Amino acid sequence: MNEISLAIRKFSDLANPTRFLALADRVLPWFAALTVLFFAAGLWLSFTTEGDYQQGETVRIMYVHVPSAWLSMMCYTVMAISALGTLVWRHPLADVSARAAAPIGASFTFLALVTGSLWGKPMWGTWWVWDARLTSVFVLFLMYLGLMALNRAMDDPARSARVSAVLVLVGFVNIPIIKFSVEWWNTLHQPASVMRLDGPTIDPEFLWPLIVMAVGFTLLFFTLHIAAMRNEIWRRRVTSLRRQAARNAGRESLAP
Amino acid sequence: MMSHAAYVIASYVVAFAVAVGLVLWVVGDGRARQRELKALEAAGIRRRSAEAPGGEAQ
Numbered sequence: 256m257n258e259i260s261l262a263i264r265k266f267s268d269l270a271n272p273t274r275f276l277a278l279a280d281r282v283l284p285w286f287a288a289l290t291v292l293f294f295a296a297g298l299w300l301s302f303t304t305e306g307d308y309q310q311g312e313t314v315r316i317m318y319v320h321v322p323s324a325w326l327s328m329m330c331y332t333v334m335a336i337s338a339l340g341t342l343v344w345r346h347p348l349a350d351v352s353a354r355a356a357a358p359i360g361a362s363f364t365f366l367a368l369v370t371g372s373l374w375g376k377p378m379w380g381t382w383w384v385w386d387a388r389l390t391s392v393f394v395l396f397l398m399y400l401g402l403m404a405l406n407r408a409m410d411d412p413a414r415s416a417r418v419s420a421v422l423v424l425v426g427f428v429n430i431p432i433i434k435f436s437v438e439w440w441n442t443l444h445q446p447a448s449v450m451r452l453d454g455p456t457i458d459p460e461f462l463w464p465l466i467v468m469a470v471g472f473t474l475l476f477f478t479l480h481i482a483a484m485r486n487e488i489w490r491r492r493v494t495s496l497r498r499q500a501a502r503n504a505g506r507e508s509l510a511p
Numbered sequence: 512m513m514s515h516a517a518y519v520i521a522s523y524v525v526a527f528a529v530a531v532g533l534v535l536w537v538v539g540d541g542r543a544r545q546r547e548l549k550a551l552e553a554a555g556i557r558r559r560s561a562e563a564p565g566g567e568a569q
């Protein structure tokens with residue numbers, strides 16, 4: 256068996272929720288430990304490196320603001336891939352993944368907005384402006400809330416899966432808009448200084464803590480996402496067991 | 512007008528609160544679902560795939 260087909264086999268093995276649960280039990284402690292490790296190192300770097308010659312201490316807000324903003328977009332991308340999984344491959348865990356990711360994504364987007372505001376006040380002189388970057392991230396936040404409301408509004412996950420998958424994919428158009436908003440329009444927000452074709456233009460003094468914190472945030476996201484997917488599988492099992500119990504009870508009372 | 516340090520501290524406090532809130536929510540949700548599954552199992556309701564061979568749990 257060649258390597259690609261082995262990889263596909265492994266991925267489709269995960270379609271079995273019981274296998275996923277076993278894998279989650281095995282990897283979660285490692286992910287959690289790595290998250291703590293990276294956050295410890297990241298926080299230490301965040302507060303021991305020098306402040307910016309213009310921004311002073313407030314540059315340290317970057318180490319929580321930028322990773323949470325990256326994650327707000329990455330989480331939506333994970334949801335969009337999951338939505339494709341639901342619609343194209345009918346992967347049984349795809350909807351579980353999309354559903355579990357929404358509240359986590361909403362939290363990181365909220366964090367990006369709040370820390371952005373706290374950085375904007377001392378540096379720009381205002382908490383909020385309706386410029387392209389800020390507005391498009393605010394729209395992303397509303398989309399997360401909308402998807403969470405939609406998922407809760409429908410009882411049957413089998414039915415809500417397709418509807419919310421379509422909505423996730425339609426909303427994905429916002430992600431490149433967020434990313435390129437600072438280049439397409441005049442914004443108060445600065446343009447990209449890390450993810451650039453010509454390499455980062457940010458000083459290494461700030462780049463290192465930023466990278467370590469970004470890895471820490473990403474690990475935190477995946478730890479939470481795997482754990483939330485496990486919760487969602489358990490939730491669905493409880494629902495189906497209760498239905499099964501109700502059916503059995505009905506049968507017993509009908510056939511004396 | 513707050514000092515710059517106050518904005519930095521406020522940002523880290525909010526980040527910490529959001530992260531801890533998420534962790535507590537995920538852990539709490541998981542524990543509640545585990546309790547429900549245990550209660551169902553104690554009541555003799557099992558998944559068909561987890562039933563003993565021969566279907567004695569019917």
